[in-house]
Amino acid sequence: MQFFDNLKKGDFMKFEPEKFEKKWQERWEESSIYRADSSSKKPTCFVVDMFPYPSGSSMHVGHPRGYVGTDVYSRFKRMSGFNVLHPMGWDAFGLPAEETAIQNKEYPTVTVKRNIEKFKSQLMMLGLGYDWSREINTTDPAYYVHTQKIFLEFFRRGLAQNKTMAVNWCPELGTVLANEDIVDGKSERGNHPVFQRPMRQWILAITQYADRLVDDLALLPHWPEKIKIAQRNWIGRSEGHEFDFSTTANVNVPIFTTRIETLPGATFLVLAPESDITRKVVSYAKNQDQVEQYVEVTSQKTDLDRQLSREKTGVIVEGVTAKNPFTGMQIPIVVADYVLSSYGTGAIMAVPAHDERDAEIAKVFSLPLITVIETGRMVNADSLNGDTVEDAREKVSVMVDAKPKKRYKIRDWVFSRQRFWGEPFPIVWIEGRDNYELLSQGPIGKWLPNEPVFYVDGLIEHFAVPVLPEFLHAMRLPEVDSYQPTGTLEGPLAGIDQWVKAFLNPKTGEVSNQYNVDWMPVRRETNTMPQWAGSSWYWLRYMDPHNENVPFSKGSSQYWGPVNVYAGADHAVAHLIYARFWHKVMQDAGMVDFSEPFERLEFLGYILASDGSKISKRKGNSRSPEEVVQQVGADAFRLYEMFIGPFEKPIPWNDDGLIGCRRFLERVWRLAEKVIESNLAVSSPAVTSSINKSIQKVGNDIEVFRFNTAVSSMMTCLNEIQHSDVAISDFKAYICSLAPFAPHMTEEIWSMVGQKESIHVSSWPKATVEVGQDGNVVLSIQVNGKHRSKISVPRDIEEDSLKTLVLSDQSVQRHLSGKEVKKIIYVSGKAVNIVI
RNA sequence: GCCCAGGUGGUGGAAUGGUAUACACGAAGGACUUAAAAUCCUUUGAGCUUCGGUUCAUGCGGGUUCGACUCCCGCCCUGGGCACCA
Numbered sequence: 001m002q003f004f005d006n007l008k009k010g011d012f013m014k015f016e017p018e019k020f021e022k023k024w025q026e027r028w029e030e031s032s033i034y035r036a037d038s039s040s041k042k043p044t045c046f047v048v049d050m051f052p053y054p055s056g057s058s059m060h061v062g063h064p065r066g067y068v069g070t071d072v073y074s075r076f077k078r079m080s081g082f083n084v085l086h087p088m089g090w091d092a093f094g095l096p097a098e099e100t101a102i103q104n105k106e107y108p109t110v111t112v113k114r115n116i117e118k119f120k121s122q123l124m125m126l127g128l129g130y131d132w133s134r135e136i137n138t139t140d141p142a143y144y145v146h147t148q149k150i151f152l153e154f155f156r157r158g159l160a161q162n163k164t165m166a167v168n169w170c171p172e173l174g175t176v177l178a179n180e181d182i183v184d185g186k187s188e189r190g191n192h193p194v195f196q197r198p199m200r201q202w203i204l205a206i207t208q209y210a211d212r213l214v215d216d217l218a219l220l221p222h223w224p225e226k227i228k229i230a231q232r233n234w235i236g237r238s239e240g241h242e243f244d245f246s247t248t249a250n251v252n253v254p255i256f257t258t259r260i261e262t263l264p265g266a267t268f269l270v271l272a273p274e275s276d277i278t279r280k281v282v283s284y285a286k287n288q289d290q291v292e293q294y295v296e297v298t299s300q301k302t303d304l305d306r307q308l309s310r311e312k313t314g315v316i317v318e319g320v321t322a323k324n325p326f327t328g329m330q331i332p333i334v335v336a337d338y339v340l341s342s343y344g345t346g347a348i349m350a351v352p353a354h355d356e357r358d359a360e361i362a363k364v365f366s367l368p369l370i371t372v373i374e375t376g377r378m379v380n381a382d383s384l385n386g387d388t389v390e391d392a393r394e395k396v397s398v399m400v401d402a403k404p405k406k407r408y409k410i411r412d413w414v415f416s417r418q419r420f421w422g423e424p425f426p427i428v429w430i431e432g433r434d435n436y437e438l439l440s441q442g443p444i445g446k447w448l449p450n451e452p453v454f455y456v457d458g459l460i461e462h463f464a465v466p467v468l469p470e471f472l473h474a475m476r477l478p479e480v481d482s483y484q485p486t487g488t489l490e491g492p493l494a495g496i497d498q499w500v501k502a503f504l505n506p507k508t509g510e511v512s513n514q515y516n517v518d519w520m521p522v523r524r525e526t527n528t529m530p531q532w533a534g535s536s537w538y539w540l541r542y543m544d545p546h547n548e549n550v551p552f553s554k555g556s557s558q559y560w561g562p563v564n565v566y567a568g569a570d571h572a573v574a575h576l577i578y579a580r581f582w583h584k585v586m587q588d589a590g591m592v593d594f595s596e597p598f599e600r601l602e603f604l605g606y607i608l609a610s611d612g613s614k615i616s617k618r619k620g621n622s623r624s625p626e627e628v629v630q631q632v633g634a635d636a637f638r639l640y641e642m643f644i645g646p647f648e649k650p651i652p653w654n655d656d657g658l659i660g661c662r663r664f665l666e667r668v669w670r671l672a673e674k675v676i677e678s679n680l681a682v683s684s685p686a687v688t689s690s691i692n693k694s695i696q697k698v699g700n701d702i703e704v705f706r707f708n709t710a711v712s713s714m715m716t717c718l719n720e721i722q723h724s725d726v727a728i729s730d731f732k733a734y735i736c737s738l739a740p741f742a743p744h745m746t747e748e749i750w751s752m753v754g755q756k757e758s759i760h761v762s763s764w765p766k767a768t769v770e771v772g773q774d775g776n777v778v779l780s781i782q783v784n785g786k787h788r789s790k791i792s793v794p795r796d797i798e799e800d801s802l803k804t805l806v807l808s809d810q811s812v813q814r815h816l817s818g819k820e821v822k823k824i825i826y827v828s829g830k831a832v833n834i835v836i
Numbered sequence: 837g838c839c840c841a842g843g844u845g846g847u848g849g850a851a852u853g854g855u856a857u858a859c860a861c862g863a864a865g866g867a868c869u870u871a872a873a874a875u876c877c878u879u880u881g882a883g884c885u886u887c888g889g890u891u892c893a894u895g896c897g898g899g900u901u902c903g904a905c906u907c908c909c910g911c912c913c914u915g916g917g918c919a920c921c922a
Contacts, residue, residue, distance in 0.1 A: 270922090573918090782855085827903095
């Protein structure tokens with residue numbers, strides 16, 4: 001690192017960013033130049049970073065890349081006349097903070113506060129122009145009270161329900177995990193085993209929005225196509241039919257299929273082990289014990305087991321058969337765990353000739369296989385023989401009275417966690433239907449769903465009662481010493497008496513720990529919301545961050561919304577589907593009047609370690625931003641983060657490249673001194689044209705997040721002009737185009753040339769002469785499509801005179817060598833191709 | 837298995853139908869210096885060359901086109917995501 005060591009020794013022109021970076025950062029904060037003004041008449045531009053989780057380990061050089069990108073973009077838009085809102089906040093609920101807090105024996109707010117301070121100072125150090133007056137923190141009661149209010153909208157609309165369901169229970173973490181929190185059958189966090197356990201859970205009925213979530217992707221032309229594809233696949237809408245098979249067991253088995261035309265080839269049925277219909281059918285089975293044993297064994301399997309072994313297992317239900325409604329044949333019934341109880345009806349018709357999985361299980365039990373489609377036509381299918389697949393589909397569905405049905409892969413969202421550090425549900429439980437009905441007469445009534453949410457424990461019915469928005473202070477997390485996992489399936493809150501036991505005033509809806517006459521005893525809900533909750537609506541809070549009454553005012557969302565650019569890591573399916581879902585529910589609740597939250601998405605590629613591996617603290621291959629800033633300054637660091645490669649591509653970090661960016665800034669600095677000394681009024685046309693070209697390219701590239709080529713065009717320009725005399729006006733324009741990337745140095749130069757206002761509130765320079773005004777263009781001369789020579793001609797040259805010129809070219813002559821010219825193709829402004 | 841994104845010099849990358857290798861790093865040589873660093877200049881895809889040029893190169897094989905890194909078809913490889921969804 002000799003270069004870095006010698007930086008301070010330069011004797012000619014001292015470029016010492018450490019002398020002015022801090023100064024400008026402070027002045028920008030003092031003069032509030034990044035504050036967004038919600039009353040300006042300018043067009044708005046709302047730029048949001050996916051907000052970080054402030055973890056205990058500090059940032060490495062990879063983290064700020066996205067923030068630098070959006071900072072450059074925001075500065076550019078501000079200079080281009082937009083009223084820019086570019087805020088920042090913290091997604092601070094969740095397991096890691098809770099675990100650190102338990103380890104350190106401190107309350108999580110302490111951990112979170114410390115981590116945020118650390119993260120914030122690291123961001124500040126880079127000169128990022130956030131509007132800190134709008135900073136948010138999902139764990140701040142002033143924020144999460146609104147998350148709770150929005151939950152009440154879900155509840156009131158019947159979208160928040162309780163279900164006892166098989167959930168992913170992780171004993172090590174003492175909590176239930178969402179599918180998205182599980183990687184390769186183990187918990188994403190800590191890599192612990194995960195088991196299926198039945199448990200009462202809160203779920204959000206995202207499936208009710210599945211169609212809108214798919215269909216509205218069409219409203220998002222500025223989203224990357226691959227994300228839209230991923231979301232469509234995740235939601236997994238398929239259109240098919242549902243109909244019944246009668247059985248000798250006195251129950252009908254409903255099945256779902258997308259290939260109803262293959263019914264003639266259905267030679268058996270397969271039922272999912274856990275499904276209700278299996279329970280009914282099995283009671284008629286001769287081998288009831290054997291089937292029940294199979295069901296028991298499969299229920300013990302973990303997700304990991306299921307993934308490791310894909311061998312088809314199952315058991316034939318003896319003594320019971322089903323009737324194929326097309327052929328009239330009696331066919332066997334199999335219970336097998338490759339059929340999922342959670343999809344479709346939990347039962348399928350097996351067509352081994354046309355489905356690989358069915359074929360595998362057919363082989364295990366030597367069941368028959370009938371091919372019913374050959375080269376697009378029906379065969380072995382009686383009256384259908386010779387029909388096309390489409391015709392057969394139509395006929396069969398009429399014959400068996402099948403209902404058209406859409407099914408989705410996406411599941412309802414398991415929304416509760418058995419942890420302490422999350423938003424408490426704004427729900428208390430009351431015993432007995434009479435009490436519930438009494439409550440529905442009062443003010444609580446209008447917050448109740450049509451179908452009551454309840455569960456049965458022994459003989460007692462427990463009903464979910466919402467805590468009204470004005471009384472949510474009773475639903476703040478209690479500040480207690482002990483909040484460790486209980487080790488049972490219940491969360492820590494269940495072990496805290498002062499939390500669980502409460503009283504409800506049926507006349508007002510108020511909840512308190514204090515008993516009053518006529519108040520009803522209730523139990524507070526002890527689950528908390530998952531980390532996804534706070535991050536599913538936070539962009540809206542930025543628009544109106546200090547509103548105490550509502551999450552955000554309608555007016556503020558109309559003024560700023562939707563988010564114009566949303567940038568961050570690739571969360572193709574989880575966060576971005578949840579966020580869209582919440583947004584649509586809020587739209588239905590009348591809180592917002594646009595249907596998609598993010599107009600445009602820009603994904604960020606991770607920075608990798610120099611060997612191409614992932615940066616991780618354990619490997620010791622991380623590089624701290626502080627170190628880099630100390631060595632080359634914040635501007636050079638920012639510039640390099642942008643220059644290193646395309647924004648969306650993962651790139652290995654390499655210190656060597658950093659040097660080039662620092663050198664570039666030093667050369668600009670030296671040029672500044674020269675320009676200020678000579679104080680020239682007009683540059684040569686070549687210099688002016690070079691600068692203009694660069695400014696245009698930089699602007700165009702920033703607009704489409706191609707920061708790397710923007711930087712290189714400024715470098716090219718500097719190479720062209722640095723040994724010429726540059727007029728002060730041209731140089732100022734150049735500096736303006738560099739300002740979004742290197743805000744400190746450009747601000748310093750800006751003040752040196754006598755500007756009083758900040759460069760960051762100046763205007764993006766307009767090209768002062770038309771680029772390429774000299775009227776000549778350089779054409780490629782090609783022979784048979786191969787570039788051989790070039791020629792500079794007037795832009796509007798006549799084709800005939802051009803041909804004469806080209807044919808007399810030495811290089812062309814050499815390649816012609818007497819051969820006949822068949823034709824000449826002229827592509828205006830680009831190339832002339834001589835075909836021989 | 838399915839879906840997505842990629843494959844260009846020693847390295848990060850540029851060029852989305854028209855001058856392949858911009859920009860930067862690294863490397864070699866030179867200027868300045870007692871010397872070194874820094875800085876500046878020159879060279880830098882590979883081969884052949886009479887130093888004018890010329891041939892070959894964008895994972896592999898075909899195709900479309902006057903012309904293909906770019907579009908189409910078929911492979912190979914790398915990375916990421918999903919995964920028994922009937």
